Amino acid sequence: MGNNLSSTEFKAKTLDWLDERTGWRMVRDLMDHKVVPIHAGTKWYYFGGITLFLFGVQIFTGVLLLLYYRPTVAEAFDSVRFLMTRVEFGWLIRSIHSWSANLLILSAFIHMFSVVFTHAYRRPRELTWLSGIVLLGLLLGFGFSGYLLPWNQISYFATKVGTDVAGTMPVAGPTLSRFLRGGEDVGGATLTRFFDFHVIILPLIAFGLVGLHVLLVQKHGMSTPSDIPPEKVAQMKFFPNFFLRELVVWYGVLAVLGTLAAIFPWELGEKADPFASAPAGIRPEWYFLAQFYTLKLIPSHVWILEGELLGLFGFGALAAGWVLLPFWAAGRHKLASGVGVFLICYLAAFTFLGYVK
Amino acid sequence: MQGTDSSRTASHDRRTVTSWLLGTGVAASLASFFYPVARFLNPPQVAEAAVNEVDAGKVQDLKPNSGKIVKFGNKPALLVRVNDTEWKAFSAVCTHLNCTVQYQDARREIWCACHNGTYDLNGRVISGPPPKPLEELAVKFRGDEVVISRRA
Ligand code: HEM
Numbered sequence: 255m256g257n258n259l260s261s262t263e264f265k266a267k268t269l270d271w272l273d274e275r276t277g278w279r280m281v282r283d284l285m286d287h288k289v290v291p292i293h294a295g296t297k298w299y300y301f302g303g304i305t306l307f308l309f310g311v312q313i314f315t316g317v318l319l320l321l322y323y324r325p326t327v328a329e330a331f332d333s334v335r336f337l338m339t340r341v342e343f344g345w346l347i348r349s350i351h352s353w354s355a356n357l358l359i360l361s362a363f364i365h366m367f368s369v370v371f372t373h374a375y376r377r378p379r380e381l382t383w384l385s386g387i388v389l390l391g392l393l394l395g396f397g398f399s400g401y402l403l404p405w406n407q408i409s410y411f412a413t414k415v416g417t418d419v420a421g422t423m424p425v426a427g428p429t430l431s432r433f434l435r436g437g438e439d440v441g442g443a444t445l446t447r448f449f450d451f452h453v454i455i456l457p458l459i460a461f462g463l464v465g466l467h468v469l470l471v472q473k474h475g476m477s478t479p480s481d482i483p484p485e486k487v488a489q490m491k492f493f494p495n496f497f498l499r500e501l502v503v504w505y506g507v508l509a510v511l512g513t514l515a516a517i518f519p520w521e522l523g524e525k526a527d528p529f530a531s532a533p534a535g536i537r538p539e540w541y542f543l544a545q546f547y548t549l550k551l552i553p554s555h556v557w558i559l560e561g562e563l564l565g566l567f568g569f570g571a572l573a574a575g576w577v578l579l580p581f582w583a584a585g586r587h588k589l590a591s592g593v594g595v596f597l598i599c600y601l602a603a604f605t606f607l608g609y610v611k
Numbered sequence: 612m613q614g615t616d617s618s619r620t621a622s623h624d625r626r627t628v629t630s631w632l633l634g635t636g637v638a639a640s641l642a643s644f645f646y647p648v649a650r651f652l653n654p655p656q657v658a659e660a661a662v663n664e665v666d667a668g669k670v671q672d673l674k675p676n677s678g679k680i681v682k683f684g685n686k687p688a689l690l691v692r693v694n695d696t697e698w699k700a701f702s703a704v705c706t707h708l709n710c711t712v713q714y715q716d717a718r719r720e721i722w723c724a725c726h727n728g729t730y731d732l733n734g735r736v737i738s739g740p741p742p743k744p745l746e747e748l749a750v751k752f753r754g755d756e757v758v759i760s761r762r763a
């Protein structure tokens with residue numbers, strides 16, 4: 255019996271066998287039925303995928319960096335220098351990790367704003383929006399914690415300022431700042447903690463949330479613009495039509511990433527010295543520049559409040575409104591777009607000012 | 612299952628009580644698991660070696676109209692030689708957000724690079740976001756050694 259089994263039959267039997275034990279056909283059916291609406295805004299659907307791809311790049315290069323990186327005050331800077339000067343292609347892996355981190359945050363922002371302008375946060379996608387917002391917060395946390403790891407002057411002082419801002423929060427501030435620093439001041443304990451956040455805690459949470467986010471997207475399907483009746487929207491199959499297009503986009507992103515990383519290798523700077531003055535030109539990563547510049551502008555006292563506290567309240571109120579967007583924007587989509595435009599203008603202007611001033 | 616009304620309410624009540632006991636028991640045990648974790652996250656207070664006085668180098672090592680950072684315990688201090696005879700010392704920790712300040716000889720000011728705060732040579736804020744003056748330290752001489760100390 256076995257010898258007159260044709261190869262197609264054999265294949266079908268094997269797949270049946272596998273399906274009985276794993277239920278894999280369910281996944282195939284899901285992929286078969288997934289569609290992507292075609293309309294003027296279809297291109298924005300790529301940015302979620304780009305963000306996911308770059309997240310993958312971070313994991314891949316991050317795990318490689320871990321082979322040489324050492325998270326102590328005595329060794330951190332030198333281990334990164336060793337990696338860049340002695341390890342073959344070490345400079346490239348580090349440069350890709352750093353550039354990809356920046357592009358990742360950029361593409362997450364684009365993804366978020368495209369969701370606002372296409373009103374994709376509408377019912378029933380409120381939880382997709384919320385999980386996305388938390389993910390963006392985690393990405394900023396990745397950036398903030400990763401920035402300190404090479405233990406250079408700029409990152410040392412950026413971390414001092416960043417954790418001190420957290421400390422000006424009323425009530426929980428001092429505890430939070432101590433929790434982040436692992437003590438009264440930025441030092442070895444801070445480096446250990448930030449390392450733990452960066453490579454264990456944040457990745458674990460992020461994996462779970464990315465899974466949830468993608469699962470919700472799968473459950474609801476892609477949203478269609480509110481001004482076109484859903485039955486009028488043309489569709490394209492996700493697999494393989496959209497997926498192959500997305501692959502091409504990823505390939506393009508990888509090319510851009512490789513080019514940036516090779517032509518503008520990430521710098522290391524000077525080793526942090528807690529007993530040196532803060533160097534001129536100190537500034538955080540670009541995605542914190544808008545807040546940073548706002549902090550610079552706020553006077554030390556406004557009425558009875560301390561300046562930072564006022565700034566913090568301002569940012570807090572803005573952030574809370576933004577997080578809750580799907581809940582107040584129902585039926586007020588023009589307002590939501592308006593707020594989106596305002597936020598982009600504010601971020602762009604203040605990032606620019608923070609950069610040139 | 613059939614039962615009289617009273618037996619039904621009795622079993623209902625019993626169930627409520629049981630689930631309440633179970634619920635609070637589980638909640639209490641969870642709290643007892645996580646309390647140590649929360650405490651663990653909080654770094655212990657490390658006793659700071661109380662420093663009241665440090666040796667800041669020789670007089671001739673610092674030119675007039677210049678400054679340098681010296682270790683004052685585990686914090687930085689800024690020593691400024693204003694001119695041949697006049698010396699000043701401050702805690703170098705900016706009162707805004709903790710950056711380490713520096714002396715700017717061209718403008719005869721103390722400057723913080725982090726958010727562009729400036730202080731005069733008495734430690735008072737001239738401009739920028741710092742809310743308070745720098746803490747001033749005392750400068751003494753022991754032979755040709757400069758000694759910085761906390762002001763009484
Ligand atoms: C599981 C994932 C990740 C691992 C294992 C990882 C690992 C590492 C390691 C070991 C370093 C220190 C080496 C260096 O300074 O170049 C580092 C740096 C850094 N990471 Fe990650 N990382 C991960 C994800 C991310 C993500 C998602 C982001 C971005 C949002 C990010 C942003 C950064 C940044 C900005 C640095 C500092 C780069 C520099 O200044 O050199 N990382 N990461």
Ligand code: FES
Nearest residue numbers: 705707708723728
């Ligand atoms: S920390 Fe010195 S001006 Fe902000």
